[in-house]
Amino acid sequence: xxxxxxxxxxxxxxxxxxxxxxxxxxxxxxxxxxxxxxxxxxxxxxxxxxxxxxxxxxxxxxxxxxxxxxxxxx
Amino acid sequence: xxxxxxxxxxxxxxxxxxxxxxxxxxxxxxxxxxxxxxxxxxxxxxxxxxxxxxxxxxxxxxxxxxxxxxxxxxxxxxxxxxxxxxxxxxxxxxxxxxxxxxxxxxxxxxxxxxxxxxxxxxxxxxxxxxxxxxxxxxxxxxxxxxxxxxxxxxxxxxxxxxxxxxxxxxxxxxxxxxxxxxxxxxxxxxxxxxxxxxxxxxxxxxxxxxxxxxxxxxxxxxxxxxxxxxxxxxxxxxxxxxxxxxxxxxxxxxxxxxxxxxxxxxxxxxxxxxxxxxxxxxxxxxxxxxxxxxxxxxxxxxxxxxxxxxxxxxxxxxxxxxxxxxxxxxxxxxxxxxxxxxxxxxxxxxxxxxxxxxxxxxxxxxxxxxxxxxxxxxxxxxxxxxxxxxxxxxxxxxxxxxxxxxxxxxxxxxxxxxxxxxxxxxxxxxxxxxxxxxxxxxxxxxxxxxxxxxxxxxxxxxxxxxxxxxxxxxxxxxxxxxxxxxxxxxxxxxxxxxxxxxxxxxxxxxxxxxxxxxxxxxxxxxxxxxxxxxxxxxxxxxxxxxxxxxxxxxxxxxxxxxxxxxxxxxxxxxxxxxxxxxxxxxxxxxxxxxxxxxxxxxxxxxxxxxxxxxxxxxxxxxxxxxxxxxxxxxxxxxxxxxxxxxxxxxxxxxxxxxxxxxxxxxxxxxxxxxxxxxxxxxxxxxxxxxxxxx
Numbered sequence: 001x002x003x004x005x006x007x008x009x010x011x012x013x014x015x016x017x018x019x020x021x022x023x024x025x026x027x028x029x030x031x032x033x034x035x036x037x038x039x040x041x042x043x044x045x046x047x048x049x050x051x052x053x054x055x056x057x058x059x060x061x062x063x064x065x066x067x068x069x070x071x072x073x074x
Numbered sequence: 075x076x077x078x079x080x081x082x083x084x085x086x087x088x089x090x091x092x093x094x095x096x097x098x099x100x101x102x103x104x105x106x107x108x109x110x111x112x113x114x115x116x117x118x119x120x121x122x123x124x125x126x127x128x129x130x131x132x133x134x135x136x137x138x139x140x141x142x143x144x145x146x147x148x149x150x151x152x153x154x155x156x157x158x159x160x161x162x163x164x165x166x167x168x169x170x171x172x173x174x175x176x177x178x179x180x181x182x183x184x185x186x187x188x189x190x191x192x193x194x195x196x197x198x199x200x201x202x203x204x205x206x207x208x209x210x211x212x213x214x215x216x217x218x219x220x221x222x223x224x225x226x227x228x229x230x231x232x233x234x235x236x237x238x239x240x241x242x243x244x245x246x247x248x249x250x251x252x253x254x255x256x257x258x259x260x261x262x263x264x265x266x267x268x269x270x271x272x273x274x275x276x277x278x279x280x281x282x283x284x285x286x287x288x289x290x291x292x293x294x295x296x297x298x299x300x301x302x303x304x305x306x307x308x309x310x311x312x313x314x315x316x317x318x319x320x321x322x323x324x325x326x327x328x329x330x331x332x333x334x335x336x337x338x339x340x341x342x343x344x345x346x347x348x349x350x351x352x353x354x355x356x357x358x359x360x361x362x363x364x365x366x367x368x369x370x371x372x373x374x375x376x377x378x379x380x381x382x383x384x385x386x387x388x389x390x391x392x393x394x395x396x397x398x399x400x401x402x403x404x405x406x407x408x409x410x411x412x413x414x415x416x417x418x419x420x421x422x423x424x425x426x427x428x429x430x431x432x433x434x435x436x437x438x439x440x441x442x443x444x445x446x447x448x449x450x451x452x453x454x455x456x457x458x459x460x461x462x463x464x465x466x467x468x469x470x471x472x473x474x475x476x477x478x479x480x481x482x483x484x485x486x487x488x489x490x491x492x493x494x495x496x497x498x499x500x501x502x503x504x505x506x507x508x509x510x511x512x513x514x515x516x517x518x519x520x521x522x523x524x525x526x527x528x529x530x531x532x533x534x535x536x537x538x539x540x541x542x543x544x545x546x547x548x549x550x551x552x553x554x555x556x557x558x559x560x561x562x563x564x565x566x567x568x569x570x571x572x573x574x575x576x577x578x579x580x581x582x583x584x585x586x587x588x589x590x591x592x593x594x595x596x597x598x599x600x601x602x603x604x605x606x607x608x609x610x611x612x613x614x615x616x617x618x619x620x621x622x623x624x625x626x627x628x629x630x631x632x633x634x635x636x637x638x639x640x641x642x643x644x645x646x647x648x649x650x651x652x653x654x655x656x657x658x659x660x661x662x663x664x665x666x667x668x669x670x671x672x673x674x675x676x677x678x679x680x681x682x683x684x685x686x687x688x689x690x691x692x693x694x695x696x697x698x699x700x701x702x703x704x705x706x707x708x709x710x711x712x713x714x715x716x717x718x719x720x721x722x723x724x725x726x727x728x729x730x731x732x733x734x735x736x737x738x739x740x741x742x743x744x745x746x747x748x749x750x751x752x753x754x755x756x757x758x759x760x761x762x763x764x765x766x767x768x
Contacts, residue, residue, distance in 0.1 A: 024497040030133040032170040043292040049395030056170050059502040061391045066497045
């Protein structure tokens with residue numbers, strides 16, 4: 001499953017970042033969104049807004065389309 | 075002088091430490107070729123002065139940096155050789171930031187590691203046992219709290235030791251050390267370091283303070299109301315509170331600098347052109363720039379406070395969904411809302427955006443926000459022509475500005491930036507109590523940089539326009555703004571071009587008002603009123619008497635008190651009525667064919683071009699090429715909108731001409747836009763660095 005399908009407050013781990021975009025892949029790598037990293041969705045903004053996710057203790061705002069590229073496992 | 079480079083992730087408290095170490099001993103500039111601020115400070119180590127250079131935040135050193143900031147730090151560490159590197163790590167985010175330790179050590183320079191935010195561990199539900207890390211990293215690891223000022227003496231001592239040691243040659247970088255520190259037995263490995271950090275960290279399981287605050291501020295039902303409240307306060311405090319002091323600078327410098335210079339020069343029998351150049355050019359330029367200080371200063375203070383507290387990232391989070399539809403990140407909302415107060419800080423605030431396309435788009439559309447100076451023109455013209463519907467007219471103008479901004483952003487995304495998918499993963503820093511020293515230094519730096527850089531360009535334009543306004547067509551020099559000045563001549567020549575938007579053929583005063591609107595929109599009111607009411611007078615306004623320096627200073631202080639009272643509603647302002655009577659009796663009403671024509675004029679005023687201060691800021695932030703593009707677009711678009719609004723009122727009288735006008739003008743607009751975009755894409759886009767990262 002991908003990050004955008006994860007329920008609120010459900011703990012998971014990152015499996016891979018599947019994207020054609022080099023920028024997104026290296027962005028994720030630099031922010032610690034790497035295979036094995038624990039991840040949890042804390043909030044979702046209303047409408048088409050982003051989600052707030054906690055990854056390795058840090059908080060990030062991630063847009064839906066970027067979250068769809070991050071594969072996670074519960 | 076020996077140089078120490080300060081390196082760390084964004085939000086690790088690097089700037090706080092920089093301010094603590096160097097106090098007010100700082101100077102700012104720009105990194106070569108980019109509009110990223112460079113800060114260098116000086117402080118004493120063992121009685122010896124050393125230089126501390128603040129590098130932009132990086133998450134890790136890589137060959138493919140993702141932002142201008144990261145690129146600068148990478149390039150600096152590769153090419154320059156500082157005498158020592160001070161690496162700042164956030165103790166609450168240690169595991170994620172640990173990657174920087176081996177990378178920075180590999181540069182071969184002596185390294186001191188400041189483990190910051192030791193006081194915030196408990197708020198993050200963490201306990202950290204640093205014994206093993208100290209054994210691994212040696213004396214170079216110092217625990218500090220920059221916000222509380224603890225551990226600074228130990229840090230200074232370690233820095234002194236590092237500077238006294240000799241760096242190893244680069245090719246020996248594997249065995250990193252310097253003579254003062256005991257050598258770790260095995261070379262430092264990334265995985266070994268991570269394992270040590272994992273062993274040192276205990277999670278207490280408590281939700282962090284930041285998470286507890288976010289439960290309220292990001293709560294689905296509360297997020298938007300609290301966002302609106304914060305934005306309202308930001309706007310009220312910076313714009314309304316700052317505006318109290320505008321008149322102070324206006325009156326004080328108008329008397330002491332503009333009139334004072336004029337008096338000094340005319341008592342010295344200086345020629346008229348010199349008076350026009352010095353008093354009305356340089357003097358008025360200083361006066362104009364200074365009137366921006368209160369609003370911009372107050373705004374920067376509020377912004378720095380919000381930024382330091384951590385809320386700015388939450389505000390961006392809340393509005394991101396809306397902004398993503400026009401291709402902008404959530405953070406772009408703040409420059410735009412600020413634009414309703416003043417376009418200048420709006421353009422300047424765009425530099426907080428990391429992606430260059432977002433930055434350029436924001437700078438492009440920021441001038442379409444109706445600033446408070448435009449409001450004074452709306453009120454002036456609106457209450458003369460449609461007193462019953464002035465509120466509705468003003469509201470429609472604000473709305474028109476927003477629609478044009480959104481439309482332009484959408485157009486840019488479709489035609490220019492569409493192919494750049496920019497992932498928007500934004501770090502949301504922990505909430506912190508803002509450190510006042512940070513807030514004031516940051517705001518001070520930004521204000522100074524505005525005054526020095528945008529100020530120069532504002533000054534230049536003011537001088538040119540003043541001289542044009544003072545020189546007469548026969549070559550003699552007179553009072554500024556007289557009806558036979560070169561500027562008035564240009565105004566008369568240009569008026570026929572503006573008749574399609576509803577300006578009467580004899581209404582050259584309105585055209586000239588547009589010129590003076592280039593100085594500052596609020597000046598338009600004064601210009602138009604002077605031109606209409608004093609048309610027959612000789613216009614000899616130049617007083618050569620000594621201005622009443624002390625009396626005017628008193629007036630200036632009085633204006634602060636009056637404006638302050640007005641803000642809190644103690645004493646409503648009574649003046650506008652007097653102004654309105656003046657317009658009602660003036661020939662202004664005859665020169666616009668109808669009230670609708672006046673509305674078209676206002677629509678043109680809103681869109682045609684921002685004031686010189688904004689133009690100066692745009693050139694500084696985005697370069698001349700982008701400024702020309704943006705200016706050409708707003709001129710064409712405003713003409714298209716205003717003329718079609720005017721033709722709309724003739725749709726029933728001359729349906730053929732009106733619809734033909736619409737079709738032809740739209741075609742011309744589209745043609746010009748596509749030509750300009752093609753040119754921008756071919757010539758200028760390549761020069762923009764971060765776009766090329768994709």
